[in-house]
Amino acid sequence: MSTRNAIRHAATAPAVLPVATFIGLLILWELACRLFAIPSYVLPSPSRIMGGFGAVDAARWFAHVWSTFRVAMMGFLLSIVISLPIAIALARSEVFSRAVYPILVVIQSTPVVAIAPIIIVVMGAGDLPRVVITCLITFFPLVVSTTTGLLATPPELIELSRSLRAPVWREITQIRLPYAVPYIFSALKISVTLSVIGAVVAEFVAAEKGLGYFIQFSTSMFQIQQAWSGLVVLVLLSLSLFQAVNLIQRVFFPWSIARQSR
Structure with missing residues (x-):
């Protein structure tokens, strides 16, 4: 392989273009903040955001990340x-589907942010209401995709x-569920990132630890660099959970990826 072909092959590798684009955006972001003298309280540069990490000790970072991760996973x-x-019940029974599916749509259509304070008042300020809020945000994509996969089984x-x-x-375990596995994992990848959002929403309402609480507290104290660093950690946590679900699918259900790519 010639040098030109090797460079072209490396440039078109799946991981190269996204990483190069991300690095390019960071460079443009840093240059824009410096050239236009954007105040850090409006938009801190990536270098200032990195400085925000050092302003918080590792023990506090671990406590906040663990709190958000624990609630999100539960x-x-x-x-x-x-x-x-x-x-399974929706796929098996048309009567059950007609009776329950509209209720699920109503639950999904209700803004969780609006009912989160009510849930906190009813259930208290522990982990339970935050877990319930997270579940309300994450369960609907799983229900819809799994039902679609179960119904996609050849008649x-x-x-x-x-x-x-x-x-x-x-019939369910050996025929329907194997056909639904690609649909289930598609929903799992969506729901696992939504779980982080649900945990953060709950922390905005009532929490003393967690990345959502950390961002809200840092913003109220005008520590914008720290708030942005918390946001970066949130994004990294969501990406890590997404990749973890993707890895589970590749290791234990590789055939579902081949079917999904058709």
Whole structure:
């Protein structure tokens, strides 16, 4: 392979272009802040944001990240436990679907930010209301995508299983769920990032720890660089959780990725 072809191949690699674009945007951001003398309280430069990390000790960072991560994961796992049975019931029963699906749409259409204070008042100021708020934000994509995947099963396979008098649980676990796996993981990737948003929303309302609380407190004290550094940590946390779900799919369900790419 010639040098020119090697450079072209490296430039078109999947990981190179996004990283190069991101670095280019950071450089433009830094130059714009310096050239136009943008005040740091309006838009701090990346170098000032990096300085905000050093203003907070590692123990405080760990406490805030762990608090947000813990609530996000509990709400995310709770949404999985709730969503899968609902999705199976929606796919199995048209009567149940007509009765329950409009209620799910109403719940999803209700702004969680508006009802979060009510949930805090009713359930107290512990982890439970924050987990519930996170679950309310994350469960709907799981229900919709899982139901779509279950209904995407070829009807001839369902007819074959019923002609062989296969139990309902075998039809669900061995026929419908394997076809729904690509849809489930698509929803999981969305919901796991939404879980971080849900945890932050809950921390805005009532919390003494967490990245949402840290950003809100830093902003109220006009420590804008620290607030932006907290935002960066939030983005990194969301990306890490997204990649973790993607890794689980690649390791344990690689066939679902091949089916998804068709």
